[in-house]
Amino acid sequence: MATKYKGYMGNMLRVDLTSGKISEFDVTDKEREMFLGNKSLATKILMDNQRPGRDPLSEEAMLIFNTGPLVGSGAPCTSRFNVTAKSPLTGGIGTSNCGGNFGVNLKKCGYDAIVVTGKAEKPVYIDVTEGKAEIKDASHLWGKDTEQTQEALDPKSGKVVIGPAGENIVKYACIISQERAAGRCGLGAVMGSKNLKAIQAKGSMKVPVADPEGFKKAIQAWISVLKNHPITGDNLPKYGTAGLVNKVNIGNALPTGNYQKGHYEDGEMLSGETLAEKYLVKNMGCLSCPIRCGRVVEVDGKQVKGPEFETLGLFGSNMYNNDIPKINAWNRQMDLLGVDTISCGNTICFAMELNEKGMLKSDLKFGKFDNIAQTIDDIAYRRGLGNELAEGSRALAEKYGGKDFAINVKGLEIASYDPRSAVGLGLGYATANRGGCHLNAGYMMFMERIAPINVDPYSTSSKPGLTIFQQNTFEAVSASGCCLFTTYAIFPPIAFRIKPFGIAARIVSKVMGASGPVMNHFGKLLPWGAPIHVPIMIPHSLALAKLTGMKMSLGKFILAGERCFNIERLFNFREGVRGEFDTLPGRFLKEPMDPSKPKKTVVPLGKMLPVYYKVRGWAPDGTPGVRRLKKLGLSHFVSKG
Amino acid sequence: MPEIKVKFYALLRSKVGRDEMTVTASRLKDVMNVLKRDLGPEAVKVISSCHVYINQDNVAFLKGERTSLKEGDVVHILPPTGGG
Numbered sequence: 001m002a003t004k005y006k007g008y009m010g011n012m013l014r015v016d017l018t019s020g021k022i023s024e025f026d027v028t029d030k031e032r033e034m035f036l037g038n039k040s041l042a043t044k045i046l047m048d049n050q051r052p053g054r055d056p057l058s059e060e061a062m063l064i065f066n067t068g069p070l071v072g073s074g075a076p077c078t079s080r081f082n083v084t085a086k087s088p089l090t091g092g093i094g095t096s097n098c099g100g101n102f103g104v105n106l107k108k109c110g111y112d113a114i115v116v117t118g119k120a121e122k123p124v125y126i127d128v129t130e131g132k133a134e135i136k137d138a139s140h141l142w143g144k145d146t147e148q149t150q151e152a153l154d155p156k157s158g159k160v161v162i163g164p165a166g167e168n169i170v171k172y173a174c175i176i177s178q179e180r181a182a183g184r185c186g187l188g189a190v191m192g193s194k195n196l197k198a199i200q201a202k203g204s205m206k207v208p209v210a211d212p213e214g215f216k217k218a219i220q221a222w223i224s225v226l227k228n229h230p231i232t233g234d235n236l237p238k239y240g241t242a243g244l245v246n247k248v249n250i251g252n253a254l255p256t257g258n259y260q261k262g263h264y265e266d267g268e269m270l271s272g273e274t275l276a277e278k279y280l281v282k283n284m285g286c287l288s289c290p291i292r293c294g295r296v297v298e299v300d301g302k303q304v305k306g307p308e309f310e311t312l313g314l315f316g317s318n319m320y321n322n323d324i325p326k327i328n329a330w331n332r333q334m335d336l337l338g339v340d341t342i343s344c345g346n347t348i349c350f351a352m353e354l355n356e357k358g359m360l361k362s363d364l365k366f367g368k369f370d371n372i373a374q375t376i377d378d379i380a381y382r383r384g385l386g387n388e389l390a391e392g393s394r395a396l397a398e399k400y401g402g403k404d405f406a407i408n409v410k411g412l413e414i415a416s417y418d419p420r421s422a423v424g425l426g427l428g429y430a431t432a433n434r435g436g437c438h439l440n441a442g443y444m445m446f447m448e449r450i451a452p453i454n455v456d457p458y459s460t461s462s463k464p465g466l467t468i469f470q471q472n473t474f475e476a477v478s479a480s481g482c483c484l485f486t487t488y489a490i491f492p493p494i495a496f497r498i499k500p501f502g503i504a505a506r507i508v509s510k511v512m513g514a515s516g517p518v519m520n521h522f523g524k525l526l527p528w529g530a531p532i533h534v535p536i537m538i539p540h541s542l543a544l545a546k547l548t549g550m551k552m553s554l555g556k557f558i559l560a561g562e563r564c565f566n567i568e569r570l571f572n573f574r575e576g577v578r579g580e581f582d583t584l585p586g587r588f589l590k591e592p593m594d595p596s597k598p599k600k601t602v603v604p605l606g607k608m609l610p611v612y613y614k615v616r617g618w619a620p621d622g623t624p625g626v627r628r629l630k631k632l633g634l635s636h637f638v639s640k641g
Numbered sequence: 642m643p644e645i646k647v648k649f650y651a652l653l654r655s656k657v658g659r660d661e662m663t664v665t666a667s668r669l670k671d672v673m674n675v676l677k678r679d680l681g682p683e684a685v686k687v688i689s690s691c692h693v694y695i696n697q698d699n700v701a702f703l704k705g706e707r708t709s710l711k712e713g714d715v716v717h718i719l720p721p722t723g724g725g
Contacts, residue, residue, distance in 0.1 A: 231723035241724030
């Protein structure tokens with residue numbers, strides 16, 4: 001093992017599918033300290049090794065499967081691996097995080113990451129065992145769906161596979177591991193472009209721990225926080241992510257009719273409560289997860305993974321559908337074909353509105369559902385109109401118009417939250433590096449609608465600072481190899497004893513809202529002023545310190561998150577995705593959701609963005625500033641050009 | 642006094658044993674007093690950690706429990722939820 005830090009296996013695989021050459025390499029300990037792992041370290045590898053301007057579907061393009069130090073360590077919610085490449089959908093950074101069983105098993109083989117380049121002449125899969133990898137023929141797997149493919153591989157291995165959508169280079173094809181998806185940014189298409197059908201990994205090595213006793217104590221306390229937290233201990237296990245449907249719908253943020261409205265009259269019929277009462281067979285979880293937010297439902301007599309909140313919104317209210325069984329079946333179909341449900345739902349709803357406005361004649365209509373299954377199939381196999389829908393909503397708008405209501409940012413279709421009812425989320429969507437992603441956005445919906453103390457969802461005050469803090473924290477948590485649901489503890493259980501509509505909460509909320517300048521600098525100051533751990537709120541830094549032996553603190557942890565956000569930004573700039581892409585669809589900027597309150601119901605992005613740039617230490621045009629990059633240890637990327 | 646529909650969500654439904662009820666009240670505080678009287682202390686404890694919306698507005702940004710109600714208003718009581 002080359003690294004002095006525990007938690008890592010200290011070895012990475014490089015597989016060139018063109019030449020068939022397989023080799024090992026490793027990053028430095030300095031890079032581990034700076035970037036931790038997963039998406040952050042993968043983006044660094046991409047920046048160092050892939051030339052700018054490469055076609056993401058070319059032989060030269062790199063596809064990186066990476067883990068974080070916490071993966072496989074026994075810490076809660078740490079089965080997360082990450083897939084990173086230049087996105088064929090957006091042209092910018094493409095990263096997607098996934099549960100499933102692949103990451104843990106890759107580390108059991110003694111590898112932290114696999115970097116794939118080249119293109120195989122015929123379909124192949126990569127077979128990884130302890131200290132070894134082989135490229136094997138996958139002709140017999142090509143054409144199979146994601147379940148058939150996983151069943152045909154070693155049952156004791158962890159796997160990542162693509163379905164027909166990836167094979168056919170659907171620009172939002174996903175990668176599946178067990179029932180979980182690395183859903184976003186079209187990374188399944190990158191895999192398909194390399195004729196890579198699957199990777200399997202099987203080993204028995206253990207993740208080394210620097211301070212076993214200290215680590216054990218840290219994760220026991222962490223599990224206790226998660227189990228006693230009202231969201232991760234109660235609500236998510238019972239209702240899954242679908243538990244948000246009613247709250248988001250009542251808060252006027254549930255996309256309805258391609259985001260023409262934020263409230264759906266039949267929202268209750270799509271809710272987590274209805275799902276739990278009528279259709280839930282049981283819940284399920286990823287490896288090492290005490291939350292178990294996954295849903296199991298029945299489709300055609302078989303127990304399968306149920307839909308997430310996003311899919312219920314985009315294949316439910318957004319097309320005026322109130323029927324969960326239909327969504328269960330489409331969700332299953334998309335998982336088997338390997339299609340991202342968020343981009344797919346958005347693109348279909350955009351086509352429905354194009355048809356409604358006479359801009360693209362088709363059979364796709366709001367309220368008509370008998371052709372949805374066929375449309376999903378047509379997308380995966382690129383037949384007829386499906387071939388055009390497979391390019392995503394931005395490409396469709398370039399051909400047929402309707403850019404203002406093509407609901408994507410930087411080419412990535414947005415999640416199932418309308419930002420006009422949570423304007424901080426709007427700022428997050430606009431600035432997210434991978435595009436219209438609520439998580440890379442910092443998920444301000446939490447602060448604006450979900451946390452026990454909310455900040456006014458329509459006010460811009462303090463939103464830049466809070467968004468930056470959330471974005472950096474999420475990046476750091478992802479880089480460590482942990483599920484983002486663990487960040488719900490930022491408001492620890494004790495905070496839920498405060499009455500959200502009581503005087504104390506309202507005063508705190510008003511103070512947060514009125515202290516814009518302070519809040520805007522809060523996230524910026526934290527990394528330099530917090531040489532401590534606060535495990536009741538952000539347990540990751542303490543667990544990392546005990547696991548790895550790094551001199552880790554809360555401040556350094558958040559700083560690693562800021563570094564990750566900035567290196568993704570630098571990658572985007574290098575690929576031409578610059579400041580002018582930090583915007584939202586015209587619908588959110590110009591069309592008031594509630595005409596009686598026009599000023600309140602558009603996203604005042606122009607007011608927030610300059611402050612956001614300034615607090616980030618970026619230039620007024622959004623270019624990352626050299627001074628800040630120097631502090632982050634990233635300035636050499638700018639001088640290199 | 643206006644007739645107000647009160648709707649319960651998520652885990653609160655099992656605590657109060659129903660999805661909704663109707664009360665007459667002119668302020669949110671009156672609604673809370675009725676709930677306290679009719680639903681028992683365990684339900685009230687859960688309600689005190691809930692977000693309360695009147696129609697589509699979070700009362701934390703109105704006047705809290707002093708918020709006035711009018712005929713046809715719906716009070717939504719939502720326990721902590723997560724997802725994303």
